[in-house]
Amino acid sequence: xxxxxxxxxxxxxxxxxxxxxxxYRWKDQACEKVANIAYLDRPWExxxxxxxxxxxxxxxxxxxxxxxxxxxx
Ligand SMILES: [Zn+2]
Numbered sequence: 001x002x003x004x005x006x007x008x009x010x011x012x013x014x015x016x017x018x019x020x021x022x023x024y025r026w027k028d029q030a031c032e033k034v035a036n037i038a039y040l041d042r043p044w045e046x047x048x049x050x051x052x053x054x055x056x057x058x059x060x061x062x063x064x065x066x067x068x069x070x071x072x073x
Contacts, residue, residue, distance in 0.1 A: 002055040003052035006047060016044045022034060026042075028055070047053050
């Protein structure tokens with residue numbers, strides 16, 4: 001869920017723009033067909049994985065008093 005909230009933030013702030021049903025634009029780059037970019041190569045996914053994991057671990061630490069977890073490679 002933290003991962004998806006990062007995507008919401010990207011869209012709200014305009015760093016990620018859906019050009020049409022199949023194309024997305026990241027920051028100042030051109031619109032690209034998302035199917036042509038491997039999932040792990042999409043910059044918005046990289047950010048969502050990193051920031052989402054950090055948010056999740058901050059939540060675990062602050063509210064559940066649990067230690068951080070590592071993202072799968
Ligand atoms: Zn994602």
